[in-house]
Amino acid sequence: MNASAVVTVEGFVAESLATHGRDPRHLLQHLIRVQQRFSYVPDAAVEALSAALDVTRTQVRAAVAFYAFLHERPRGAFEIRFSDNITDRMLGSRRLIRLLIERLGLSGLPAWGRDLIRDDGRVSVGLASCTGMCDQGPALLVNGQAVTNLDAQRVDRIADLVQEGIPLERWPGEFFRVENNIRRRGLLLGNPATDGAALRRLVDEGADAALAEVERSGLRGRGGAGFTTALKWRFCREAPGTDRYVVCNADEGEPGTFKDRVLLTDYADLVIEGMTVCAGVIGARRGFLYLRGEYRYLLPHLESVLQRRRAEGLLGTRILGRDGFDFDIEIHLGAGAYICGEESALIESLEGKRGVTRKRPPFPVTSGFDDQPTVVNNVETFLASARVVQWGGYWLRGEGTDQSAGSKILSVSGDCARPGIYEYPFGTPVHRVLSDCGAENTQAVQISGAAGATLSPAEFDRIIAFEDLPTAGSFMIFDDSRDLLDMVRNFAAFFAHESCGFCTPCRVGGALLRNLVEKVAAGQGSEYDLSEMRHIGAVMREASYCGLGHTAPNHVLNTLDKFPSIYRRRLAREAHTPSFDLDAALSEARGIAGRDDPGTHIHKLSGETA
Amino acid sequence: MSKTFKLDGREIPFETGQTIMDAALAAGVYIPHLCHNPEFAPHGSCRVCVVDVGGRQVSACTAAASEGMEVDSSSEAIQATRRAILQMLFVEGNHVCPACEKSGACQLQAVAYYTGMLAPHFTHFFPRRPVDASHPDVVIDFNRCILCELCVRASRDHDGKRVFAISGRGLESHLVIDSASGLLGDSSFAASDKAAHVCPTGAILPKGRGYETPIGERLYDREPISIVGDVRAHEEEVL
Numbered sequence: 001m002n003a004s005a006v007v008t009v010e011g012f013v014a015e016s017l018a019t020h021g022r023d024p025r026h027l028l029q030h031l032i033r034v035q036q037r038f039s040y041v042p043d044a045a046v047e048a049l050s051a052a053l054d055v056t057r058t059q060v061r062a063a064v065a066f067y068a069f070l071h072e073r074p075r076g077a078f079e080i081r082f083s084d085n086i087t088d089r090m091l092g093s094r095r096l097i098r099l100l101i102e103r104l105g106l107s108g109l110p111a112w113g114r115d116l117i118r119d120d121g122r123v124s125v126g127l128a129s130c131t132g133m134c135d136q137g138p139a140l141l142v143n144g145q146a147v148t149n150l151d152a153q154r155v156d157r158i159a160d161l162v163q164e165g166i167p168l169e170r171w172p173g174e175f176f177r178v179e180n181n182i183r184r185r186g187l188l189l190g191n192p193a194t195d196g197a198a199l200r201r202l203v204d205e206g207a208d209a210a211l212a213e214v215e216r217s218g219l220r221g222r223g224g225a226g227f228t229t230a231l232k233w234r235f236c237r238e239a240p241g242t243d244r245y246v247v248c249n250a251d252e253g254e255p256g257t258f259k260d261r262v263l264l265t266d267y268a269d270l271v272i273e274g275m276t277v278c279a280g281v282i283g284a285r286r287g288f289l290y291l292r293g294e295y296r297y298l299l300p301h302l303e304s305v306l307q308r309r310r311a312e313g314l315l316g317t318r319i320l321g322r323d324g325f326d327f328d329i330e331i332h333l334g335a336g337a338y339i340c341g342e343e344s345a346l347i348e349s350l351e352g353k354r355g356v357t358r359k360r361p362p363f364p365v366t367s368g369f370d371d372q373p374t375v376v377n378n379v380e381t382f383l384a385s386a387r388v389v390q391w392g393g394y395w396l397r398g399e400g401t402d403q404s405a406g407s408k409i410l411s412v413s414g415d416c417a418r419p420g421i422y423e424y425p426f427g428t429p430v431h432r433v434l435s436d437c438g439a440e441n442t443q444a445v446q447i448s449g450a451a452g453a454t455l456s457p458a459e460f461d462r463i464i465a466f467e468d469l470p471t472a473g474s475f476m477i478f479d480d481s482r483d484l485l486d487m488v489r490n491f492a493a494f495f496a497h498e499s500c501g502f503c504t505p506c507r508v509g510g511a512l513l514r515n516l517v518e519k520v521a522a523g524q525g526s527e528y529d530l531s532e533m534r535h536i537g538a539v540m541r542e543a544s545y546c547g548l549g550h551t552a553p554n555h556v557l558n559t560l561d562k563f564p565s566i567y568r569r570r571l572a573r574e575a576h577t578p579s580f581d582l583d584a585a586l587s588e589a590r591g592i593a594g595r596d597d598p599g600t601h602i603h604k605l606s607g608e609t610a
Numbered sequence: 611m612s613k614t615f616k617l618d619g620r621e622i623p624f625e626t627g628q629t630i631m632d633a634a635l636a637a638g639v640y641i642p643h644l645c646h647n648p649e650f651a652p653h654g655s656c657r658v659c660v661v662d663v664g665g666r667q668v669s670a671c672t673a674a675a676s677e678g679m680e681v682d683s684s685s686e687a688i689q690a691t692r693r694a695i696l697q698m699l700f701v702e703g704n705h706v707c708p709a710c711e712k713s714g715a716c717q718l719q720a721v722a723y724y725t726g727m728l729a730p731h732f733t734h735f736f737p738r739r740p741v742d743a744s745h746p747d748v749v750i751d752f753n754r755c756i757l758c759e760l761c762v763r764a765s766r767d768h769d770g771k772r773v774f775a776i777s778g779r780g781l782e783s784h785l786v787i788d789s790a791s792g793l794l795g796d797s798s799f800a801a802s803d804k805a806a807h808v809c810p811t812g813a814i815l816p817k818g819r820g821y822e823t824p825i826g827e828r829l830y831d832r833e834p835i836s837i838v839g840d841v842r843a844h845e846e847e848v849l
């Protein structure tokens with residue numbers, strides 16, 4: 001926080017430019033540093049960056065307004081953001097938010113995009129989308145650093161530390177402890193150690209042989225879509241271009257997913273080795289690791305792994321002494337935008353812009369970073385690739401199903417005795433996971449995150465595999481004490497908040513859907529509203545521009561089909577209910593007239609008249 | 611022999627690299643569109659040009675035409691999707707057609723008529739948005755902006771100025787102007803810019819020419835958009 005002695009905004013920006021360069025594509029990285037230092041992006045920084053990087057001040061401001069962790073106005077010296085995933089709420093986060101707010105002398109409740117800022121500028125309290133700590137929540141971020149395992153006592157202590165103005169470096173270390181919670185190890189998690197064996201094999205046997213192993217393994221992407229990894233690498237290798245790039249997608253924004261965090265903590269060497277192997281296969285000299293802002297606490301660790309690998313000759317110039325095998329990796333931070341996990345939006349963000357999805361095709365393999373051929377893979381995919389090249393394609397094929405070779409790492413959270421990381425062979429049924437993690441009386445499982453599918457108990461025999469239940473790894477459990485409408489409300493708000501805003505169905509439809517869900521939750525809905533929700537959901541699914549909008553209504557459509565009672569029991573009445581309450585609107589007039597007799601009420605058109 | 615695909619049963623010739631929209635417009639077949647303007651690279655954001663290709667919905671302005679594909683652009687299902695998208699645009703901003711100078715020559719309104727949209731249907735958001743009359747020759751009414759980015763693209767790619775940009779995200783997305791004050795009058799914008807002549811709605815209007823053509827005699831009052839096409843191609847007559 002206070003690494004820099006420079007105090008003026010202009011001075012700070014000049015220093016950032018001097019250290020990190022004047023490539024306009026570094027705009028976002030400069031902005032993140034400014035935000036971190038000043039708790040907002042002052043006008044002076046906008047002007048200085050605009051002048052130095054040949055971007056308009058409007059483009060700079062537009063980027064600031066896009067990313068949830070960048071601000072036009074100052075936040076508190078302690079900027080606190082509670083993770084607001086449904087799993088945090090299930091662990092009592094709402095109560096803790098209220099407690100902290102009360103202790104800090106603030107009033108109201110923070111909402112998406114509305115932070116509470118104390119007048120003295122000491123502290124602000126806001127929300128963040130899932131911060132990836134679901135197995136040790138509730139969690140929050142303070143000045144970007146993750147605090148886990150919140151309870152009343154810890155929140156109380158935080159309030160004291162803030163009141164006393166104790167800098168973060170002197171906060172109790174255990175507040176920031178992040179556990180791995182690895183509960184079940186399989187092919188990939190068995191052993192984190194590597195001595196560069198995959199790279200040695202690549203160098204000894206050549207890129208063709210390495211690619212052949214990846215092909216033989218049948219490895220498919222672990223980030224959700226399941227595209228065949230070898231095919232992606234081959235397309236990129238064969239695409240015309242002057243440069244090639246390798247990008248590791250560590251945005252891990254899908255609510256309920258946290259396995260990439262664990263992989264980057266304990267298996268970073270293997271992930272980086274996988275990236276380096278990919279670089280050798282496709283002929284890339286530069287790579288990026290796009291790390292979600294929520295995981296910035298991992299930055300020093302990751303930098304040190306990169307540094308050590310450079311020293312060991314496993315990264316940088318002349319890798320393993322081989323002339324012409326040069327490859328290095330830069331870490332770029334995200335700043336609070338779920339859409340930046342989508343590969344083309346991620347590339348926009350890497351180029352310093354707002355993370356808006358690109359038109360596809362062309363796909364990144366032919367036109368990615370700097371419009372050059374680019375491989376984007378998930379963290380877990382790179383880890384698996386390293387092992388595949390080291391141990392051969394058959395090693396992965398030995399587990400899993402026909403169309404889904406190998407294993408899948410799951411992030412298990414919600415109502416169970418042992419939340420954490422579980423690795424299973426593909427083909428494992430849902431009920432097996434539930435019994436292993438100690439889930440009881442399970443009402444529903446949300447698989448593959450907010451964008452995934454809501455499973456009812458009748459489906460717990462289904463298997464985790466691309467041919468049945470594809471998943472990016474999120475596995476959230478809801479027991480029968482939960483009201484699933486709370487989940488729906490949380491996800492609907494999440495998608496409305498995270499829509500990039502580019503296309504009409506997702507930008508407007510997502511907000512309409514959220515409002516209808518809230519209307520039903522408030523007991524003001526009718527059957528008509530439910531059919532409207534289906535209608536809007538269908539239009540979003542069919543007509544949106546990218547995967548975010550296509551999947552955003554899944555949770556509503558799934559629960560309407562499988563759990564209709566969560567809506568039905570809230571309906572005010574069967575047919576239409578206006579979103580405007582006429583009787584309530586008259587209350588002010590009643591107050592003025594000093595009357596409250598039946599004649600001054602418009603009777604609710606409840607059952608008897610409708 | 612040139613390659614063809616089928617659009618609502620009709621054979622449409624196309625060249626490799628053309629989109630469904632390019633080929634259809636070249637063959638004189640109308641597919642509704644708002645963010646598309648053949649002078650600029652396809653954008654794909656409004657989604658009004660959605661068509662069905664083999665059971666999948668794609669935007670005609672961005673999807674490449676391919677030999678033998680069967681494209682449905684007129685079924686009730688497709689028109690219903692378009693209507694819903696238009697209704698979303700109408701409730702997102704503040705579109706008070708009877709009080710709008712562009713009424714009758716507005717593409718948003720004309721496309722809505724074309725798809726049979728009779729009412730906005732969804733609950734209005736009624737956002738608070740300003741009107742910027744700071745420029746001597748042109749006024750911007752942000753209430754009518756549908757975020758098609760045509761002015762953004764025209765200013766950047768044609769005028770070489772970057773006067774406009776989209777800021778924010780989600781429903782908070784909004785058009786912004788590049789000047790210290792954020793006002794158009796303080797920017798480098800000129801009435802002769804291409805960007806002044808591409809807006810499909812009444813968001814960007816020239817000053818001092820309001821109601822020159824009486825309502826009732828305007829472009830789309832006379833003939834539907836499916837016959838006369840984009841307003842930009844008729845600029846001289848409609849303004």
Ligand SMILES: Cc1cc2nc3c(=O)[nH]c(=O)nc-3n(C[C@H](O)[C@H](O)[C@H](O)COP(=O)(O)O)c2cc1C
Nearest residue numbers: 221222223249252253341342343377378381547548
């Ligand atoms: C809205 C959205 C968010 C996404 N978020 C992520 C993410 O956080 N991490 C990830 O690896 N892939 C994510 N993806 C998928 C990526 O676009 C891409 O398919 C993936 O990174 C490719 O890597 P893989 O082939 O190794 O799976 C997301 C996709 C969408 C549409």
Ligand code: SF4
Nearest residue numbers: 500502503506546549
């Ligand atoms: S579906 Fe549309 S608005 Fe939603 S994130 Fe994708 S491009 Fe943006």
Ligand code: SF4
Nearest residue numbers: 755756758759761809
């Ligand atoms: S002002 Fe007009 S041209 Fe510009 S984005 Fe808005 S609707 Fe499109």
Ligand code: FES
Nearest residue numbers: 643654656657671
């Ligand atoms: S005209 Fe095709 S998406 Fe707008």
